[in-house]
Amino acid sequence: MTDPLTDTLALTEARCHVSRGFEAIGEWALRYPATNRLKFTAAVEGTCWIDFDDELTSGRIELEPGDIVLFDGRHEFVKGNSDAVPVEDAVAAFGAADGPIARFGSGVTTGVGPRVVGVGGHVSLNRTGEELLMRALPPVTHLRATDERAATFRWLLNRLLHEASTSEPGASLAAADVAHLLFLEALRACVAEVGALPVGWLRAIADERIAPALRLMHEQPGRAWQLEELARAAAMSRTTFAERFRSVAGVPPLTYLLNWRMRLAERALRDGDQPLSAVAHTLGYTSDSAFSNAFKRVNGVAPRRYREAARAAREARMVPEMDEATA
Numbered sequence: 563m564t565d566p567l568t569d570t571l572a573l574t575e576a577r578c579h580v581s582r583g584f585e586a587i588g589e590w591a592l593r594y595p596a597t598n599r600l601k602f603t604a605a606v607e608g609t610c611w612i613d614f615d616d617e618l619t620s621g622r623i624e625l626e627p628g629d630i631v632l633f634d635g636r637h638e639f640v641k642g643n644s645d646a647v648p649v650e651d652a653v654a655a656f657g658a659a660d661g662p663i664a665r666f667g668s669g670v671t672t673g674v675g676p677r678v679v680g681v682g683g684h685v686s687l688n689r690t691g692e693e694l695l696m697r698a699l700p701p702v703t704h705l706r707a708t709d710e711r712a713a714t715f716r717w718l719l720n721r722l723l724h725e726a727s728t729s730e731p732g733a734s735l736a737a738a739d740v741a742h743l744l745f746l747e748a749l750r751a752c753v754a755e756v757g758a759l760p761v762g763w764l765r766a767i768a769d770e771r772i773a774p775a776l777r778l779m780h781e782q783p784g785r786a787w788q789l790e791e792l793a794r795a796a797a798m799s800r801t802t803f804a805e806r807f808r809s810v811a812g813v814p815p816l817t818y819l820l821n822w823r824m825r826l827a828e829r830a831l832r833d834g835d836q837p838l839s840a841v842a843h844t845l846g847y848t849s850d851s852a853f854s855n856a857f858k859r860v861n862g863v864a865p866r867r868y869r870e871a872a873r874a875a876r877e878a879r880m881v882p883e884m885d886e887a888t889a
Contacts, residue, residue: 565777565780566763566766566767566776566777566780567749567753567764567767569780570694570763570767570825571746571749573690573691573694573825573826573828573829574687574688574690574691574694574695575686575687575688575690575691576685576686576687576691576695576742576745577685577686577738577742578683578684578685578686578738578741578742578744578745579683579684579685579686579738579741580681580682580683580722580725580726580737580738580741581656581681581682581683581684582656582659582662582663582664582726583606583662583663583664583679583680583681583723583726583727584656584663584664584665584666584678584679584680584681585663585664585665585677585678585679586608586610586643586665586666586667586670586677586678586679586680587665587667587668587669587670587673587674587675587676587677587678588667588668588669588670588672588674588675588676589642589643589644589646589647589667589668589669589675590642590643590644590647590650590666590667590668590678591640591641591642591643591644591645591647591648591649591650592640592641592642592649592650592651592652592655592666593638593639593640593649593650593651593652594638594639594640594641594652594653595638595652595653596635596636596637596638597635597684598634598635598636599635599684599685599686600632600633600634600635600684600685600687600695600696600699601632601633601634601635601682601683601684601685602630602631602632602633602682602683602684602685602744602745602748603630603631603641603680603681603682604625604628604629604630604631604680604681604682604715604719605625605626605627605628605629605678605679605680606627606628606679606680606681606719606720606723607627607677607678607679608627608643608676608677608678608679609624609625609626609627609643609676609678610625610641610642610643610678610680611623611624611625611641611642611643612625612631612639612640612641613639613640613641614633614637614639614702615637615638615639615640616637618633618637618701618702619702623702623704625680626706626707626708627707627716628706628707628712628715628716628719629704629705629706629707630704630705630715630719630744630748631702631703631704631705632699632702632703632705632748632752633701633702633703634696634699634701634702635684636701637701643676643678647668650666662726662727662728662729663727679723681719681722681723681726683741685745690825690828690829694763694825695764697760697762698759698760698762698763698764698765699752699759699760699764700758700759700760703748703752703758705748705751705752709751710754711747711750711751714747715744715747718740718743718744718747719744721740722737722740722741722744725737725740749764752764752768753767753768754768756768756769761809761810761811761812762811762812763811763818765810765811766807766810766811766818768810769806769810771796771798771806772796772803772806772807772810772811773796774795774796774797775792775793775795775796775803775807775815776818778791778792778795779792779815779818779819779822780822783819783822783823783826783845783846784823784843784844784845784846785846786846787815787816787819789803789804789815789816792815803815820856820860821860823845823846823856824856824857824860824861826844826845827841827845827853827857827865828861828868830844831865831868831869831872832868832869832872832876838850838853838854838865838866841853841865842854853865854866
């Protein structure tokens with residue numbers, strides 16, 4: 563059996579990409595540009611800080627070994643361990659370094675000074691993922707090595723740094739897989755802190771009271787669920803359930819179901835060759851017109867046009883890939 567988090571992440575096509583690890587010795591400070599991508603950074607050894615220089619956080623985030631910061635990448639930031647040195651450009655610093663590990667800092671040539679080892683990366687998402695996941699998470703989340711997942715985080719970070727810095731066969735694949743598992747563990751930690759999550763689907767998943775009803779909608783999205791059935795599954799009255807659901811998900815239960823059906827429809831139209839009638843039937847619609855009207859109401863475009871546009875976009879992406887392969 564799957565679960566709502568697994569289901570939703572599958573729709574986002576989330577893929578983790580590991581950037582180069584780094585070793586900093588002595589004093590240092592680097593400015594990183596905004597990328598508009600979901601990113602993570604972590605301290606494996608030593609301590610440093612991250613300063614987003616705006617109102618995203620109440621102050622600098624101090625990173626201890628094993629700490630992870632997950633953020634939406636919409637803002638530039640400075641990472642370092644000293645205010646006594648000029649802030650340098652991170653892109654230039656990493657670009658100038660040879661090998662899988664970037665090395666910098668005032669003591670990089672002498673070996674004198676505090677040592678910090680870190681690793682990071684970003685998560686690529688499809689358009690659905692950007693809409694779902696970027697809105698579901700706080701702009702910045704600090705996951706501390708002192709929480710109950712500390713041992714797991716530390717093992718994954720050490721393994722990630724190893725795979726990101728070795729030339730062993732399959733290292734890049736292993737690094738991506740470890741990074742993906744690290745990302746999932748970070749999301750689990752976010753779900754465990756439900757009070758810090760914005761109203762939305764991730765907070766709904768984290769809410770234990772409505773979880774039974776949410777699982778039913780994900781397991782059988784094509785069923786004509788009634789509010790009374792879902793409330794009964796959650797052991798609540800109809801009114802209490804509806805109020806509770808809206809307070810954590812941001813939409814009424816049946817609107818959530820509609821939106822979930824449309825996400826599934828997008829994937830089927832984008833990636834599959836089923837006739838529209840088959841897609842409609844799978845999602846519980848008794849006619850093509852009912853499905854088309856619902857899809858257009860949510861997505862602003864008819865399902866047939868959505869499929870045509872998705873296929874055209876896919877073919878456009880394939881052309882440079884083929885050119886590169888035959889070059």
